[in-house]
Amino acid sequence: xxxxxxxxxxxxxxxxxxxxxxxxxxxxxxxxxxxxxxxxxxxxxxxxxxxxxxxxxxxxxxxxxxxxxxxxxxxxxxxxxxxxxxxxxxxxxxxxxxxxxxxxxxxxxxxxxxxxxxxxxxxxxxxxxxxxxxxxxxxxxxxxxxxxxxxxxxxxxxxxxxxxxxxxxxxxxxxxxxxxxxxxxxxxxxxxxxxxxxxxxxxxxxxxxxxxxxxxxxxxxxxxxxxxxxxxxxxxxxxxxxxxxxxxxxxxxxxxxxxxxxxxxxxxxxxxxxxxxxxxxxxxxxxxxxxxxxxxxxxxxxxxxxxxxxxxxxxxxxxxxxxxxxxxxxxxxxxxxx
Amino acid sequence: xxxxxxxxxxxxxxxxxxxxxxxxxxxxxxxxxxxxxxxxxxxxxxxxxxxxxxxxxxxxxxxxxxxxxxxxxxxxxxxxxxxxxxxxxxxxxxxxxxxxxxxxxxxxxxxxxxxxxxxxxxxxxxxxxxxxxxxxxxxxxxxxxxxxxxxxxxxxxxxxxxxxxxxxxxxxxxxxxxxxxxxxxxxxxxxxxxxxxxxxxxxxxxxxxxxxxxxxxxxxxxxxxxxxxxxxxxxxxxxxxxxxxxxxxxxxxxxxxxxxxxxxxxxxxxxxxxxxxxxxx
Amino acid sequence: xxxxxxxxxxxxxxxxxxxxxxxxxxxxxxxxxxxxxxxxxxxxxxxxxxxxxxxxxxxxxxxxxxxxxxxxxxxxxxxxxxxxxxxxxxxxxxxxxxxxxxxxxxxxxxxxxxxxxxxxxxxxxxxxxxxxxxxxxxxxxxxxxxxxxxxxxxxxxxxxxxxxxxxxxxxxxxxxxxxxxxxxxxxxxxxxxxxxxxxxxxxxxxxxxxxxxxxxxxxxxxxxxxxxxxxxxxxxxxxxxxxxxxxxxxxxxxxxxxxxxxxxxxxxxxxxxxxxxxxxxxxxxxxxxxxxxxxxxxxxxxxxxxxxxxxx
Numbered sequence: 001x002x003x004x005x006x007x008x009x010x011x012x013x014x015x016x017x018x019x020x021x022x023x024x025x026x027x028x029x030x031x032x033x034x035x036x037x038x039x040x041x042x043x044x045x046x047x048x049x050x051x052x053x054x055x056x057x058x059x060x061x062x063x064x065x066x067x068x069x070x071x072x073x074x075x076x077x078x079x080x081x082x083x084x085x086x087x088x089x090x091x092x093x094x095x096x097x098x099x100x101x102x103x104x105x106x107x108x109x110x111x112x113x114x115x116x117x118x119x120x121x122x123x124x125x126x127x128x129x130x131x132x133x134x135x136x137x138x139x140x141x142x143x144x145x146x147x148x149x150x151x152x153x154x155x156x157x158x159x160x161x162x163x164x165x166x167x168x169x170x171x172x173x174x175x176x177x178x179x180x181x182x183x184x185x186x187x188x189x190x191x192x193x194x195x196x197x198x199x200x201x202x203x204x205x206x207x208x209x210x211x212x213x214x215x216x217x218x219x220x221x222x223x224x225x226x227x228x229x230x231x232x233x234x235x236x237x238x239x240x241x242x243x244x245x246x247x248x249x250x251x252x253x254x255x256x257x258x259x260x261x262x263x264x265x266x267x268x269x270x271x272x273x274x275x276x277x278x279x280x281x282x283x284x285x286x287x288x289x290x291x292x293x294x295x296x297x298x299x300x301x302x303x304x305x306x307x308x309x310x311x312x313x314x315x316x317x318x319x320x321x322x323x324x325x326x327x328x329x330x331x332x333x334x335x336x337x338x
Numbered sequence: 339x340x341x342x343x344x345x346x347x348x349x350x351x352x353x354x355x356x357x358x359x360x361x362x363x364x365x366x367x368x369x370x371x372x373x374x375x376x377x378x379x380x381x382x383x384x385x386x387x388x389x390x391x392x393x394x395x396x397x398x399x400x401x402x403x404x405x406x407x408x409x410x411x412x413x414x415x416x417x418x419x420x421x422x423x424x425x426x427x428x429x430x431x432x433x434x435x436x437x438x439x440x441x442x443x444x445x446x447x448x449x450x451x452x453x454x455x456x457x458x459x460x461x462x463x464x465x466x467x468x469x470x471x472x473x474x475x476x477x478x479x480x481x482x483x484x485x486x487x488x489x490x491x492x493x494x495x496x497x498x499x500x501x502x503x504x505x506x507x508x509x510x511x512x513x514x515x516x517x518x519x520x521x522x523x524x525x526x527x528x529x530x531x532x533x534x535x536x537x538x539x540x541x542x543x544x545x546x547x548x549x550x551x552x553x554x555x556x557x558x559x560x561x562x563x564x565x566x567x568x569x570x571x572x573x574x575x576x577x578x579x580x581x582x583x584x585x586x587x588x589x590x591x592x593x594x595x596x597x598x599x600x601x602x603x604x605x606x607x608x609x610x611x612x613x614x615x616x617x618x619x
Numbered sequence: 620x621x622x623x624x625x626x627x628x629x630x631x632x633x634x635x636x637x638x639x640x641x642x643x644x645x646x647x648x649x650x651x652x653x654x655x656x657x658x659x660x661x662x663x664x665x666x667x668x669x670x671x672x673x674x675x676x677x678x679x680x681x682x683x684x685x686x687x688x689x690x691x692x693x694x695x696x697x698x699x700x701x702x703x704x705x706x707x708x709x710x711x712x713x714x715x716x717x718x719x720x721x722x723x724x725x726x727x728x729x730x731x732x733x734x735x736x737x738x739x740x741x742x743x744x745x746x747x748x749x750x751x752x753x754x755x756x757x758x759x760x761x762x763x764x765x766x767x768x769x770x771x772x773x774x775x776x777x778x779x780x781x782x783x784x785x786x787x788x789x790x791x792x793x794x795x796x797x798x799x800x801x802x803x804x805x806x807x808x809x810x811x812x813x814x815x816x817x818x819x820x821x822x823x824x825x826x827x828x829x830x831x832x833x834x835x836x837x838x839x840x841x842x843x844x845x846x847x848x849x850x851x852x853x854x855x856x857x858x859x860x861x862x863x864x865x866x867x868x869x870x871x872x873x874x875x876x877x878x879x880x881x882x883x884x885x886x887x888x889x890x891x892x893x894x895x896x897x898x899x900x901x902x903x904x905x906x907x908x909x910x911x912x913x914x915x916x917x918x919x920x921x922x923x924x925x926x927x928x929x930x931x
Contacts (some may be wrong), residue, residue, distance in 0.1 A: 090838020103829040108681040152927040438875010463639035468870030471907040562766040596767030
């Protein structure tokens with residue numbers, strides 16, 4: 001078994017807020033190999049963005065990792081100095097943020113921002129870096145790359161800006177790209193283009209993708225594996241097709257029901273009542289229980305852990321029998337998701 | 339097995355600096371000052387302008403807690419009587435700009451159009467005038483004393499309130515509840531008064547706290563220049579000016595009035611900050 | 620090229636404001652009760668003589684005509700003549716210009732030197748001790764009268780240790796600098812609380828922006844992130860903040876120069892009050908207003924030069 005490119009073991013992250021200490025991530029483990037395409041989905045507040053930032057060491061000032069290990073190709077980041085850590089992460093992983101207008105330096109030309117990694121970190125000459133930036137811009141589909149090099153972010157449309165952000169993420173030849181809701185701020189057509197770009201890159205350059213989003217349709221298109229996050233933990237993990245056709249966690253099931261299925265025009269919307277739990281308070285029992293249609297007494301007292309259920313993993317006391325039967329029923333009706 | 343990636347002090351408590359405590363501290367300080375000022379005759383039996391030329395520049399003692407100045411007047415008494423002048427004018431001077439600026443900002447932001455454009459032109463012209471220059475010019479016109487100060491503060495001060503309220507109105511008028519009020523056919527004045535105003539006024543109130551500080555600074559500065567409240571009356575600014583000559587030996591005579599202003603400013607700033615925090619909850 | 624066009628455009632936009640100021644100043648000063656003829660003639664005033672003076676000064680004409688005459692003189696660089704000693708107001712102001720310039724420039728420089736590093740220090744580690752300490756400064760400092768600060772500086776740095784002169788302007792350039800240092804410092808200390816508050820907020824916005832995260836994720840090192848990404852944005856923010864507060868700074872020079880007995884434009888004006896010499900009051904008020912407009916314009920142009928988002 002080869003060493004995974006990125007390995008996260010039992011990560012815990014806390015955030016200091018005005019309401020108290022928030023346990024944003026309560027034990028997440030993840031293994032990613034080069035070339036894989038992983039989705040992390042959840043509601044806002046589930047901790048999905050924080051996960052990416054925590055791994056890359058980009059947590060805000062009021063947040064910190066309280067325990068857990070992150071390994072790049074088997075090397076634990078704990079054992080490295082801060083500079084080495086930053087360098088290793090930057091070498092292997094690029095990140096694309098949600099809102100490109102905020103994620104790009106407003107007073108620097110896009111070309112220079114894309115050329116920055118080759119020029120400043122890889123030590124290339126200015127001309128070579130400039131050339132590389134143009135290549136990357138062409139790779140991500142920015143027309144008139146040579147002219148556009150000298151343009152400022154605010155002069156580009158949203159779609160082009162996001163491509164610039166992707167070019168920046170690619171500029172260090174990473175093996176993995178983190179995407180934090182990169183298409184949420186874009187309209188549907190541009191969204192489709194950006195997704196296609198990411199899929200192309202995955203094929204051509206063999207870059208893996210970790211895609212964080214609340215949009216299930218996007219995950220369906222672009223990811224092989226999915227991790228569903230709730231209240232700071234993974235509650236279901238598995239292959240995307242499996243998960244969408246046979247969800248074994250009530251939360252996933254509810255999400256799929258709530259997401260209008262474009263193709264099969266599902267009429268009823270199964271809306272999930274209630275709100276996400278307040279993670280400044282200690283969690284007793286399963287955090288989804290108050291909103292869960294399958295909850296029983298045991299769900300209120302004991303928090304379930306991830307267990308293998310068929311080909312997926314799920315953290316639910318009822319994953320086994322009940323959910324499988326439910327999924328089986330739905331298959332007859334036309335599927336919970338697609 | 340589990341190791342901490344980032345070593346650092348605990349995060350708990352660090353962001354709790356200036357909790358509600360400081361807000362109440364501010365209120366306490368200002369209340370204390372107001373009470374002392376109001377009760378001045380009860381606290382000190384001296385006459386703030388009463389001279390005693392046999393006992394000039396006496397150091398602090400049991401009879402004169404802060405000593406006497408160059409004319410034998412009791413410094414402590416003059417300080418607390420000075421509070422009356424400075425605090426009163428400071429608070430009063432902000433009232434008119436508040437009302438005027440808020441009203442104009444409300445109307446301008448709501449109706450827009452030529453009125454708004456014209457008003458913004460006037461605003462641009464007004465902010466070009468450095469406040470002190472204008473204040474001095476006004477003293478020239480209407481004579482020294484609180485009248486000029488209040489007039490100057492009003493003429494220049496309304497601008498800030500106008501802009502703050504106008505900006506808040508421009509945002510608020512796009513909100514749902516305002517649209518609802520409009521659609522329900524309520525008369526405009528009523529919408530402005532009952533729906534818009536309560537929600538935008540908080541910004542103005544917060545600003546008025548620092549504005550009061552600024553107006554007290556103005557009175558003190560003009561008093562220093564001899565353009566404020568006429569001389570025998572105890573006022574912190576003129577006390578600073580008169581005391582300047584004695585700074586080396588009797589340093590407290592000009593220093594303490596300034597400290598009083600700092601304390602007042604401190605209290606008001608705490609209140610202002612506290613209000614910001616409360617309103618952002 | 621584009622920039623020159625922009626500068627020209629902004630300059631044109633300023634002209635209506637200048638007109639507005641001239642109107643405001645003119646009418647403001649002409650609202651004074653009292654007859655200038657009385658000042659000039661003093662005891663020797665008689666109705667006949669007053670009439671002659673009125674005619675000489677041109678104040679027997681309708682006020683609109685007086686205004687246009689005033690404007691006309693303005694265009695020719697004349698601000699009228701002092702009632703007291705018949706000297707050209709323009710000349711008088713120019714004579715004091717150097718002192719005022721030292722005070723203003725010194726004030727701006729020291730304000731920036733004090734506020735910017737403190738704001739950056741605080742913002743770089745939000746919530747840490749040094750941030751808490753810096754945040755206290757505006758709360759305590761806002762209430763510090765500049766005249767009082769000036770006096771304390773005189774005591775501490777001028778009298779107790781004789782590092783700086785405590786009054787006067789001096790004769791040589793070096794003496795000018797020494798003489799205006801404490802006053803400029805007083806102005807700076809007075810302005811800093813306001814600047815620190817705004818600058819710190821702007822810095823925080825920049826430091827917490829996503830583009831700084833993007834830059835950090837590039838692995839180019841903290842120093843490079845700061846230099847290439849933070850600094851320029853920070854300067855732009857600083858220029859904006861300073862521009863907003865410039866009127867206050869200009870006004871402060873008037874107050875502070877009295878504390879240190881520096882013969883600058885402010886004293887000219889204050890002395891003119893006692894003698895009811897209103898051409899001087901009018902001239903100085905106009906002068907200061909124009910200075911504020913020009914400095915604001917400069918700040919605007921600097922901002923436009925640095926920030927590519929400004930549409931040229």
